[in-house]
Amino acid sequence: xGVKQYGNALGHKIIxxxxxxxxxxxxxxxxxxxxxxxxxxAPSVRKSLQSYYDKLQIELTFWVYYKHIRFFAYSILDRFxxxxxxxxxxxxxxxxxxxxxxxxxxxVLLSHIGGWxxxxxxxxxxxxxxxxxxxxxxxxKIKRLxxxxxxxxxxxxxxxxxxxxxxxxNIQIANVLMNKEIVAMMADRVTDSSKTVDVxxxxxxxxxxxxxxxxxxxxxxxxxxxxxxSEKMKEYKIIFREIKLENKSLEEIAQEYMNIxxxxxxxxxxxxxxxxxxxx
Numbered sequence: 001x002g003v004k005q006y007g008n009a010l011g012h013k014i015i016x017x018x019x020x021x022x023x024x025x026x027x028x029x030x031x032x033x034x035x036x037x038x039x040x041x042a043p044s045v046r047k048s049l050q051s052y053y054d055k056l057q058i059e060l061t062f063w064v065y066y067k068h069i070r071f072f073a074y075s076i077l078d079r080f081x082x083x084x085x086x087x088x089x090x091x092x093x094x095x096x097x098x099x100x101x102x103x104x105x106x107x108v109l110l111s112h113i114g115g116w117x118x119x120x121x122x123x124x125x126x127x128x129x130x131x132x133x134x135x136x137x138x139x140x141k142i143k144r145l146x147x148x149x150x151x152x153x154x155x156x157x158x159x160x161x162x163x164x165x166x167x168x169x170n171i172q173i174a175n176v177l178m179n180k181e182i183v184a185m186m187a188d189r190v191t192d193s194s195k196t197v198d199v200x201x202x203x204x205x206x207x208x209x210x211x212x213x214x215x216x217x218x219x220x221x222x223x224x225x226x227x228x229x230s231e232k233m234k235e236y237k238i239i240f241r242e243i244k245l246e247n248k249s250l251e252e253i254a255q256e257y258m259n260i261x262x263x264x265x266x267x268x269x270x271x272x273x274x275x276x277x278x279x280x
């Protein structure tokens with residue numbers, strides 16, 4: 001499934017340069033106008049979010065849509081800032097002991113909510129190395145820009161790139177789990193139409209990525225759902241929820257994850273960044 005990307009490397013460079021010269025407050029002020037511009041001139045994104053807000057029974061006014069785009073803009077800013085000045089961003093961890101207990105490795109479920117990439121850049125818990133399974137589909141110049149900003153925990157958080165092929169990725173994932181390390185995977189978006197699981201989300205049957213649940217189920221590894229949500233400017237809450245595997249089917253495990261995600265989304269509705277019609 002292709003999802004359009006917004007922004008360009010020049011814009012990111014300008015924002016980072018302004019941050020280095022004038023600090024976070026000025027950049028965040030400018031982003032308010034950037035978000036307003038996109039809210040005015042990206043009607044297709046608003047249309048794609050309509051069914052999502054309908055399910056939440058929230059009227060998608062221009063102001064609601066603008067705030068949604070503004071949260072997304074801040075998440076991108078914080079993603080870069082956390083690489084070059086990680087102390088600028090504050091993280092409050094809920095149920096941190098669940099995450100730290102993954103000393104034998106396991107599977108972390110991520111979602112397109114809040115600033116998961118920002119949290120990954122700032123991860124410094126005493127855990128085994130984490131391997132992010134993702135498709136590095138960013139525009140080439142943006143990808144190079146982000147790689148130029150090397151983070152301090154580069155040896156802790158690594159990437160398994162799905163662009164290298166499914167077979168190569170599966171071998172790497174198996175090796176990671178056998179080495180008692182951690183695999184982190186996106187669970188709320190279909191990446192392979194042949195590998196999906198049906199769940200109920202906001203009252204409707206939808207399909208999500210089957211792979212992370214299947215891997216945890218087959219390897220019988222600890223499964224931890226992780227959500228990173230913005231509480232206020234420069235402050236995020238990281239929420240950890242362990243999903244027990246015992247005496248459950250794969251479908252039941254996936255549904256439990258989706259129930260947790262639904263509860264969090266109802267609290268932070270404008271921080272879910274699946275910018276396509278999720279229900280159609």
